[in-house]
Amino acid sequence: MKVNLNLKKSKYYLGIQFLLISLTVLFLRLSLPDKKTEDRKTALSFSNQNISIQWLEYEAEQGKTNGTIIGPSRTYYTPEAEASGRRAVRLDATGKYVEIKSTKEANSIVIRYCIPDAQAGGGIKATLSLYINDKYVQNLNLTSKYAWIYGNFPWSNKPSDGKAHRFFDESHAFIGNIKEGDKIRLQKDAADTASYYIIDLIDLEKIPAALEMPENALSITSYGATANDTTDDTKALIDCIKDAQSKNKIVWIPTGNFNMNTMAIPIKNITIKGVGMWYSILSGMFTRFQGIGDSCKVSDLAMFGETDYRIDESPDNAFNGYFGKGSEIRNLWIEHVKCGFWIANYQNKTDITDGMVISGCRIRNTMADGVNYCRGTSNSIVEYSHLRNTGDDALATWSQDSMACKNIIFRHNLIQLPWLANCIALYGGIDHKIEYNTAADAVYSGGGINISSNFKPAPFGGTISVIGNTLIRCGSECYITPTIGAIWIFSKDSNIDAKLNIQDNNIYDASFSGISIHGPLHLINASLLNNNIDGAGTKGIYIEGNANGSTVIKDNIIQNSNSENFRNDAGQNFILN
Secondary structure, eight states, X not given: OEEEEEOOOOOOOOOOOOSOOOHHHHHHHHTOOOOOHHHHHHHHHHHHTTSSSOOEEEEGGGSEESSEEEOOOOOTTSGGGGSGGGOEEEEOSTTOEEEEEOSSOEEXXXXXXXXXXXXXXXXXXXXXXXXXXXXXXEEEXXXXXXXXXXXXXXXXXXXXXXOOBOOOEXXXXXXXXXXXXXXXXXXXXXXXXXXXXXXXXXXXXXXXXXXXXXXXEEEGGGGTOOTTSSSBOHHHHHHHHHHHHHHTOEEEEOSEEEEOOSOOEEESSEEEEESOTTTEEEESTTXXXXXXXXXXXXXXXXXXXXXXXXXXXXXXXXXXXXXXBSOEEEEEEEXXXXXXXXXXXXXXXXXXXXXXXXXXOEEESOSSOSEEEETTOBSOEEESOEEESOSSOSEEEEOGGGOOOBSOEEESOEEEOOSSSOSEEEESEESOEEESOEEEOOOSSOOSEEEEOTTSOOOEESEEEEESOXXXXXXXXXXXXXXXXXXXXXXXXXXXXXXXXEESOEEEEESSOSEEEEOSSEEEEEEEESOEEEEESSEXXXXXXXXXXXXXXEEEEEEEESSEEEEETTGGGEEEO
8 A cells, every 4th residue: 555645733872772672573573574675776776876986786695506595684683684685695514605797897806794703702714715707716814803792782702791793794805807797606615614604795896096196295105114014104104294294295105004003193284195995004903093183184095993892982983083174084995993983072162173074985894983973073074985884873973062063964875784873863963964875774773864862962953954865674673762763853852943854765674664753852843755665664654652742744655564654652742734
């Protein structure tokens, strides 16, 4: 049944998780549909064209395999629930394989995989064999060091604590020239010693040639940095930055892997460039930039940290601090840090970030947020970026300590599989925009998009716009309330009384409700206009019983809900205009 609704008058501190969820909710969770494969493929392909570096994504379960396809399931604490599309392929014996056929030229591969943890935690290393057109090419090196966490928030690396999750990590490699139609096979051979391999997806990409060093640049190798060895290159990078600042030159990171093991790198009024994100690599425990001023410009390199735990007080973020006016971060690849970006100054309330641009970045496999524009950050953007497997909100702005963030824009991003919290979240602030993003497969305690006054932010003000986004298999169970919608409005610590416009969004195969509105405080001046909800595990639009306030609901198309297309459990406390 299709219903056109035009109705009149009708962060971050997890508490103790719910010990009991009703049998009804449990049944619905275990029987959720996963029928939107073609819709999902179309949406992801469309969004990939908006990202600065191109790749094609192949779901393992859609390939040829003699392994075992696991899923679909959204049951928390299972690998299937954390897999793209909630399905994957398990290889658990010699000779088991999964094979896909390339539909475009490529020269590199990324695989998203799960292998077992060590018995006492801390991970294992293993290889997996790569074949192209039935010919062995090379081993791919895998590790579970950065996966597998246990217990309750903020978790541990101890298997004895139980509740294992965060199963997946990624490996990448150059693999030579791949032609359209070539067969790419991942196979467990006798020398591949992990007891099993779960393959979620394969990304194939044609990497462009390395960039050339600009004439006005200073290379860190001229200051003592040496690539691809065990020496610490932190001092060389700091010395190069100081000299470049004094001479008004660019800092150049050449091809190679450089170790950052001493301290975070303070930056202001500096441009740092690499050869490209597949070529120039900063790695180590202190792979971090500490913003202390205006005009920080960093581009075309990778930052691979060593974080395998979460301590909220620790600043082990790829970019931390404040970045003044006019900072630009472009074409970076960031993994294995706590946050990709935590943008805030905790020394005072005057030095804020204004006009920051994050564009064309990949942020994957973090222990917490992908990007959080926090504590007064204004006029700043994240665009054309890809975020996958973040351990908290993939993209967020938090008006912490009554410091309102203003005019934050999240647009044209592709987000997959945050394993805790939301794909995109706004916690207070003024005049924010969430536009034309694609988000898929939120795992736990997160919606696709969350508009929230939780965590005591400065109140919302101005106009908040949520327009033209595509959300696929979003919404989840939650420690705050049993279930949340793909779009989740939560009036927790203050009224949401800014003009809130949720319009022209497409929601496919929501885990529970398509859109849910929660109290206990008031939602005022909101409108839900022309949204398309196709498939919901429970209700299309759900007004929870503790909601208060009102909203305009007009011209929304709702179909294929498992329970009801619309329900208002708040009665007269929530007025539909």
